[in-house]
Every structure is written in structure tokens, then in C-alpha cells.
Amino acid sequence: HLGAALQVFLELGIDDVPLSSLAKENEELFVPYSPDGIILPRTSQALFLVQRVRDEAHRFAITFHRQRRSKHNIQSAMDLVPGIGPKRKRMLMRKFGSLKGVREAPLEDIAAVPGMTMKAARALKSHI
Template identity: 60%
Template sequence: GGKGHLGAALQVFLNLGITDISIASIAKSEEEVFVPQTPEPIILPRNSQGLFLLQRARDEAHRFAITYHRSRRSKAATSSSLDMIPGIGPKKKRHLIRKFGSVKVIKESSVTEIASTPGMTLKLANLLKEYL
């Protein structure tokens, strides 16, 4: 929040040609409200409904951003070299990881062992070994 975020948001609005929407930012520590062309922050009373509305909007934006970043991080943590192999979708990947424990162990396994995994065929097991 604060002046820095207001400046960044204004720049984005200008780049997008948005000129008909009012914009403000709220600095979390002191709950100061900043608006364009006003160098000093607006101080709303602590019990103000306007301040409460701005705080709720800010908190919801933070919650949304944090949830998004956590989901991205979670997806990155579960990605592996198996994701790049044609014919290996989430289900087969799950079966392979459950059976072998890791991509390293899959690499060390025989084509026959891999093919015995639910959903796998000899052809797909050979393809998987080529990719790994």
C-alpha cells in the first residue's frame, strides 16, 4: 500500500488508457489513504465506515494474491520431468510416483516394471524410459 503502490497502479492505468476510474491506496501501518495529486495522506477516523471499507478491500486483495501464489507454488512443487512426456497425465504420474516413490527410481527401473504400473503399457514404458 501507500504512495509506492499508488504510483505503480496509476502507471498501469495510464498504460491501459484507463482514465475514468478513481484510484486510492491505503498504507497498512498507519492506515493512511493516498490519492493522486495529493502529496499528504488522508487520515480517516479509526471508527470510520469508509476506512473499514478500504481495509476490507485491501485485506481481500491480499487474501486473493496470497491464495494465488500458494497455488502456483504448490503446482511447481508437484511438477516433474514426467509432466513433459506425451501420454503421461496426472493419473499415470500419480500411479508411477506411488509405485516407485521418485523419478530417480523410475529411471533405474526396467521397462517391464514400469509397464506393470496401472494405466501403463510396454509402448508407453519404453517412451517414458527414452524421455528420462
């Protein structure tokens, strides 16, 4: 990962930001242009800080990926329903919050959403 990050930074002309990476298994710190990793003492506050930064970056990436995947799944499920276009999907999501909320809503509540009709509500319920 360090090499890829360094390459992108250099392509963008960014050369004044220090980079490093932390190998997870041995907790070795690597810096560009140095083949040897730096081993910080296990009780080092510096090691603790770098671990926290790494863990937060991983948490952020995983959360972003899950949200993106979830949003795609919701959109694709509603895209398959005849008569449900972008405006109706948006209104349904505003009202019910999620695809699960739409699934669990009574037919009458779905039909009452602005822009919806009973025919569209029935089509939606039968497809999801």
C-alpha cells in the first residue's frame, strides 16, 4: 500500500507530506525508500498512535464500502419495479427510510406517499 500511495502522491506533485505504513503482523513501520521496517517497542505511545490511525482508516473504509453496497442493493431492488422511477423511489425512501421499511409498510401507507398510486403501490409490494 505504501508504494501505491507514494506513486499517487508523486503523480499529483505532492512531495511535502510524509508517508508511512504499518505492517499488521509484526507491527513494523515502513517509510518510503527504506527497505527495513522500524520496530517500535510494544509499549510505545508512538506505536499506539499509529495503530489507532490505521484502525480508524480501516473502519472508515469498511463503513464506506458497506454503505455504498447497501445503497446499491436498495436502488437495484426498486429499479426492477415497473412504474417506480427515481422520484417515487426518493419519496418512498424519505417516508419509510429503507427498503425494509417499504417492505413492512401496509399497502395503504405506500399508496398515500405523494406521487404514488394504488396501482404503483401494488406493483411495488408484489416485486419486493
